[in-house]
Amino acid sequence: MHGDNALAKTNRVNMLFDFYGPLLTEKQQTFLKYYFHDDYSLGEIAADAGVSRQAVYEHLKRAEQVLESYERKLGLVSRHDRLQEGLDRLEREIGGLPDEWRRMLAETAALLRGSEEEGNERE
Incomplete structure (x- = not known):
């Protein structure tokens, strides 16, 4: 991953x-946190976990698919984005x-924005 696409993908996954x-x-x-939050390489994660780079890649790919599946079903990120745009x-x-x-x-808008942020912290 390089450039704007990498940043967009990282932001989306996060x-x-x-x-x-x-x-x-x-x-x-754990693998998602290491890869997307902490910027570990596949090799670094593999070494820490005692598995192959391919296994790490497969876990990351599967986790991303699961996250996207939840979003398709529940739409919480889309709802959050719409609320933020509306605010x-x-x-x-x-x-x-x-x-x-x-x-x-x-003050009312700030209250709404605050309740939206508090909701994210609970999830």
């Missing part, structure tokens, strides 16, 4: 992992309102 990681096996979680739009619109309305609506 986001999926944030939502669905606890549903993976312990080995899948961003709402905050931009609030900025154009008269001062007397702005504060209360901005």
